[in-house]
Amino acid sequence: MSAKVGFSLPLPRRRLPILGVAVDDVTEDEALVQIAALLASGGIHQICTVNPEFVVEAGRNPAFAHVLAHASLCTPDGVGLLLAARYLGYPLRGRVTGVELTRRLAGLAAQGGHRLFLLGAAPGVAEDAAAVLRREHPSLLIAGCYAGSPAPRHEPFLRQLIRATQPAILLVAYGHPQQDLWIARNQALLGVPIALGVGGTFDYIAGRVPRAPRWLRRIGLEWLYRLVRQPRRLPRIIDAVPRFAWQVVRNRGTEEQDRRTEEQRNK
Numbered sequence: 001m002s003a004k005v006g007f008s009l010p011l012p013r014r015r016l017p018i019l020g021v022a023v024d025d026v027t028e029d030e031a032l033v034q035i036a037a038l039l040a041s042g043g044i045h046q047i048c049t050v051n052p053e054f055v056v057e058a059g060r061n062p063a064f065a066h067v068l069a070h071a072s073l074c075t076p077d078g079v080g081l082l083l084a085a086r087y088l089g090y091p092l093r094g095r096v097t098g099v100e101l102t103r104r105l106a107g108l109a110a111q112g113g114h115r116l117f118l119l120g121a122a123p124g125v126a127e128d129a130a131a132v133l134r135r136e137h138p139s140l141l142i143a144g145c146y147a148g149s150p151a152p153r154h155e156p157f158l159r160q161l162i163r164a165t166q167p168a169i170l171l172v173a174y175g176h177p178q179q180d181l182w183i184a185r186n187q188a189l190l191g192v193p194i195a196l197g198v199g200g201t202f203d204y205i206a207g208r209v210p211r212a213p214r215w216l217r218r219i220g221l222e223w224l225y226r227l228v229r230q231p232r233r234l235p236r237i238i239d240a241v242p243r244f245a246w247q248v249v250r251n252r253g254t255e256e257q258d259r260r261t262e263e264q265r266n267k
Contacts, residue, residue, distance in 0.1 A: 016090050019247055021055045021068050023076050023085075027094040031075050032104050038072055039114070039168065039194055044187050046071045047196035048180055049098040051078030052244035057177055059247070064177040067184045075101065079222070080241065084248045098198045099205065102171060103136065105194075109169055110137035117143040117162055117192075120150075120173030121202040128206035143167035150178040155186060162190050170195040173202045 015022040026034065038045040048054070048071045058065040068074055075096035076082065085092045109116045116133075118126035126145035134140050143165035148158050162170065170192045172179040179197030187195045203209040210229075211222075 015074075016085055016092060018081060018084055018088070019055050019059060019244075019251060020065070021050060021058050021074070023050050023074050023081060023092065025092050026073070026075060026096060028096050028100060028104065031073065031096045031101060032108060034073055035105065035194060036108055036112075039108075039112075042193070044192065045073070045194055046180075046183050046187060047194065048074045049077040049096065049101060049196065049198065050074045050081065052080035052084070052241070053078075054176055055081070056244050056247065061177055063181060067177070067180050070184075080244055084244070087248065088252060098196075098201045099211070101196075102198055102201050102205065103133070105169060105171075105196075106133040106137050106140055110140040112168075113139075113141065114168035115141045115143035115166060117165055117167035117170045118145045118173070118202060119148060119158070119162070119170060120179065120198075121147060121200075122208075123147045125202045125206050125208055126173070128208070129202040132205050132207070150174040150182045152185075155182075159186055159189055162192065168193050171198045171201070172196070173198050173200065175199055 014025040016025055017023075024031075024034075035045075035047060046067070048068055050068065054064075054068065058068055076085075076092050077095065077097050079095065082092050082095060106116060108114070116130075118130050120126065121129075124147075126147065130142045130145050134142065144161070144167070146158070146161060148154055170183075170187075170190070172183055172195065174182060174197070176197060176199060179199070183195045183197060200209060204211050
């Protein structure tokens with residue numbers, strides 16, 4: 001049984017810039033409290049689970065960079081971000097992965113009677129993930145599950161489908177940057193208070209794709225485990241590991257100024 005989460009005012013934000021992307025320095029517990037507070041405060045809020053691939057993509061995709069800059073919360077997902085922040089001299093305090101955040105959001109939704117909608121992944125995967133989440137949280141209300149597509153031509157139908165179920169939390173598993181751009185285009189029209197992109201989270205929760213052993217995750221080699229099991233991920237791994245690392249080293253001199261600017265914004 002997870003501990004209850006209080007619906008207080010949002011916590012003050014401490015954001016750290018990494019290659020121009022501001023990442024919130026939050027732990028898992030703090031991220032959950034922050035999302036609970038955003039849910040209670042009204043309005044619509046987009047959450048992004050940022051990893052090194054996001055940062056590299058933002059550098060070449062202005063629309064995606066704009067989404068990250070305007071998200072209500074950008075959690076640090078990926079050991080590479082933690083290593084980069086430490087190298088740059090302002091370490092992040094923890095990692096908040098899409099898988100764990102989804103599981104904890106399911107607990108938050110069950111606790112508060114909020115409806116959850118799972119959008120994306122291959123047909124049947126969202127339904128299997130929802131079944132697992134319901135077993136973990138028997139009182140969880142699933143508003144709906146649908147695979148669909150991030151293609152703009154499908155958006156009118158998806159908006160109609162999701163609006164009819166009135167979820168409080170929408171999880172979108174179309175992979176970045178499509179899922180995050182999809183949310184940015186549609187969330188206001190949907191009126192869903194909390195929406196976040198969760199990448200391959202449904203596959204992991206449903207057991208379709210095994211996660212790396214905990215010890216590999218702890219030492220930062222989850223990417224190697226994924227590459228061995230899914231060689232087609234090589235272009236993504238190149239972004240997440242060598243390209244990201246090289247850009248961090250190459251741009252170290254400009255990061256200090258970015259950090260000072262972000263600290264002024266945080267005040």
